[in-house]
Amino acid sequence: MIQEFFQFISTRPALSYARKRGYLFEAIAMDARHKRCFTQWQTHYLKCQQAILKAVDACLQKNTIVIMGAGSLNDIPLDSLSRQFQKVVLVDLVFLKQARKKAADYTNVFLEEADVSNRLSNLFEGTLAFKADASWSLPQETDCLVSLNLVTQLPLIPVRWLMQHHGLNESEAGKLGKEMVKSHLNLMESFQGVRCLIADRQIFEYDATGELIDQFDPAWDVLLPDVIDSWQWQVIPPGESKQKTVQINQVGVSIW
Ligand SMILES: C[S@@+](CC[C@H](N)C(=O)[O-])C[C@H]1O[C@@H](n2cnc3c(N)ncnc32)[C@H](O)[C@@H]1O
Numbered sequence: 001m002i003q004e005f006f007q008f009i010s011t012r013p014a015l016s017y018a019r020k021r022g023y024l025f026e027a028i029a030m031d032a033r034h035k036r037c038f039t040q041w042q043t044h045y046l047k048c049q050q051a052i053l054k055a056v057d058a059c060l061q062k063n064t065i066v067i068m069g070a071g072s073l074n075d076i077p078l079d080s081l082s083r084q085f086q087k088v089v090l091v092d093l094v095f096l097k098q099a100r101k102k103a104a105d106y107t108n109v110f111l112e113e114a115d116v117s118n119r120l121s122n123l124f125e126g127t128l129a130f131k132a133d134a135s136w137s138l139p140q141e142t143d144c145l146v147s148l149n150l151v152t153q154l155p156l157i158p159v160r161w162l163m164q165h166h167g168l169n170e171s172e173a174g175k176l177g178k179e180m181v182k183s184h185l186n187l188m189e190s191f192q193g194v195r196c197l198i199a200d201r202q203i204f205e206y207d208a209t210g211e212l213i214d215q216f217d218p219a220w221d222v223l224l225p226d227v228i229d230s231w232q233w234q235v236i237p238p239g240e241s242k243q244k245t246v247q248i249n250q251v252g253v254s255i256w
Pocket residue numbers: 023027030068069070071072073074075091092093094114115116117118120148149150153154
């Protein structure tokens with residue numbers, strides 16, 4: 001707890017809302033949960049790394065790879081990417097000290113703190129109508145674009161904040177969630193190189209007796225591209241939650 005507090009006060013993300021609106025808090029909580037649930041999370045991270053390498057194998061040129069939602073970098077095969085590409089660009093709203101240290105071991109790995117939805121600064125001002133701030137764009141000569149455990153997360157914090165502070169109702173929340181997922185997919189579709197989408201496809205929640213109590217599509221019912229590989233990630237293993245529930249995410253990979 002103390003370590004997490006120090007992590008919070010000593011990390012200064014470039015985008016002020018990353019701290020104010022809870023992205024930094026979430027990054028620290030994820031880091032702590034990874035430590036507590038190392039075995040279950042590491043299996044998932046290794047599978048993500050393998051999926052990224054599979055996408056890389058399909059690249060005809062290897063100038064630049066861009067990974068959106070890089071976060072902890074734990075699910076990224078950095079050594080191999082750094083060797084194969086001239087430039088590795090890792091994008092997220094927040095990078096903790098540990099991720100910065102890892103990236104600093106490579107001269108061709110660059111961390112970019114940016115909002116890949118290009119909408120957050122407007123949304124956090126309460127502007128709901130689609131108005132892109134377009135501050136982030138793909139680097140030139142990108143050959144491979146990866147969306148890493150990100151697409152289903154994109155709407156979560158802004159939607160929750162708008163519901164709490166701007167009276168967004170459920171139907172408006174659903175509309176905004178879908179819009180954000182779709183526009184991320186459009187970004188990937190409009191890219192000409194190799195695209196790799198790693199994302200939760202279904203979420204299952206079980207009670208202490210092992211009975212399924214909830215199941216839902218985390219992509220806000222937006223159809224994602226076909227899956228070529230899939231696995232179960234025990235995000236909340238037994239013993240982790242105070243309510244004694246267990247959460248398993250079905251993760252899927254699309255490469256096209
Ligand atoms: C589920 S986490 C996955 C992070 C990383 N792949 C990992 O497992 O450590 C989702 C990540 O997406 C980032 N994120 C959420 N919305 C974003 C946005 N609009 N632009 C860039 N990154 C965003 C969060 O900061 C978080 O690091």
